[in-house]
Amino acid sequence: xxxxxxxxxxxxxIVALVYKEQATREDIDKERVTCVSTLDAMGFRVxxxxxxxxxxxxxxFKDDLxxxxxxxxxxxxxxxxxxxxxxxxxxxxxxxxxxxxFALLTQFSSxxxxxxxxxxxxxxxxxxxxxxLSNLGLESVVTAEVSLMPSCKFMPNLKSLIN
Amino acid sequence: MxxxxxxxxxxxxxxxxxxxxxxxxxxxxxxxxxxNDEEVNKQLDKMGYNIxxxxxxxxxxxxxxxxxHDFRETADVIAKVAFKMYLGVTPSVTNWNPAGDExxxxxxxxxxxxxxELPDNHSNLVYSSLLCxxxxxxxxxxxxxxxxxxxxxxxxxxxxxxxxxxxxxxxxENLPAGDE
Numbered sequence: 001x002x003x004x005x006x007x008x009x010x011x012x013x014i015v016a017l018v019y020k021e022q023a024t025r026e027d028i029d030k031e032r033v034t035c036v037s038t039l040d041a042m043g044f045r046v047x048x049x050x051x052x053x054x055x056x057x058x059x060x061f062k063d064d065l066x067x068x069x070x071x072x073x074x075x076x077x078x079x080x081x082x083x084x085x086x087x088x089x090x091x092x093x094x095x096x097x098x099x100x101x102f103a104l105l106t107q108f109s110s111x112x113x114x115x116x117x118x119x120x121x122x123x124x125x126x127x128x129x130x131x132x133l134s135n136l137g138l139e140s141v142v143t144a145e146v147s148l149m150p151s152c153k154f155m156p157n158l159k160s161l162i163n
Numbered sequence: 164m165x166x167x168x169x170x171x172x173x174x175x176x177x178x179x180x181x182x183x184x185x186x187x188x189x190x191x192x193x194x195x196x197x198x199n200d201e202e203v204n205k206q207l208d209k210m211g212y213n214i215x216x217x218x219x220x221x222x223x224x225x226x227x228x229x230x231x232h233d234f235r236e237t238a239d240v241i242a243k244v245a246f247k248m249y250l251g252v253t254p255s256v257t258n259w260n261p262a263g264d265e266x267x268x269x270x271x272x273x274x275x276x277x278x279x280e281l282p283d284n285h286s287n288l289v290y291s292s293l294l295c296x297x298x299x300x301x302x303x304x305x306x307x308x309x310x311x312x313x314x315x316x317x318x319x320x321x322x323x324x325x326x327x328x329x330x331x332x333x334x335x336e337n338l339p340a341g342d343e
Binding site for chain 1: 180183185187192214218221248250251
């Protein structure tokens with residue numbers, strides 16, 4: 001039973017590694033996009049694996065909202081030790097998951113210091129959500145927004161098969 | 164069994180898997196980025212070192228262990244307190260050399276390698292190299308220079324995982340000049 005601290009430290013090192021690797025590139029914007037997608041891809045694999053073990057014995061969800069609630073409560077508490085504080089949706093496939101004290105940001109700052117660094121530390125978690133949703137049968141694009149640490153919002157946009 | 168207790172044990176297990184899965188994703192990424200296994204081992208060791216130098220503070224804050232008086236005590240603390248706290252396993256401390264400055268940690272099971280198999284073209288990969296770095300980094304912060312390596316690895320066909328730790332020297336604390 002690995003301790004949470006281990007995951008948090010490992011995550012920090014992974015972010016540092018990914019950005020260090022790309023530091024040799026000259027195009028700063030390209031660098032940012034590549035790093036984010038590398039971290040997102042790693043998170044994706046982990047999210048898929050996690051949800052697989054998690055939902056082995058669970059009944060199926062009755063609809064997307066039910067599934068999102070599961071993500072916000074059970075899944076989030078297991079991984080980040082607390083539930084999502086606020087879930088909003090436009091009932092058309094866009095959701096906003098707000099975590100007022102996101103575990104991977106609490107060590108950073110409370111407020112606006114280091115705000116520009118924050119997105120690096122959210123990319124993996126975006127992938128995590130995307131991976132979890134993917135294994136639950138939902139394709140999505142997940143972005144994150146942070147304006148006041150350690151609070152942040154994750155925004156999965158579910159791609160509907162019908163549309 | 165009540166649903167609550169099921170959730171609690173599942174939750175702990177899940178966390179272990181979170182770390183294991185994340186570590187797996189990391190190793191996979193490194194194998195993509197670097198051409199040979201030796202490089203990957205080195206990277207993992209370096210990352211482990213960076214984690215270790217920070218982890219020791221977390222460890223000292225959360226455990227109530229005081230200063231270790233000798234290397235034997237250090238070995239016991241590593242096996243019975245640190246490994247238990249962070250990885251949920253307690254390796255056994257054995258194979259002390261006559262000088263008392265080298266020992267082995269034997270792990271019956273290594274949480275990092277759950278569900279992992281090494282493909283044939285990565286026979287030189289020491290998958291859990293991160294652990295060596297963590298131990299080295301952590302001990303350096305408490306003034307001990309050690310050499311840590313894997314002597315046996317279940318992923319490479321051995322029956323157990325054996326980490327060999329050797330005490331090199333005590334690192335003197337650097338006091339600023341003029342500080343009495």
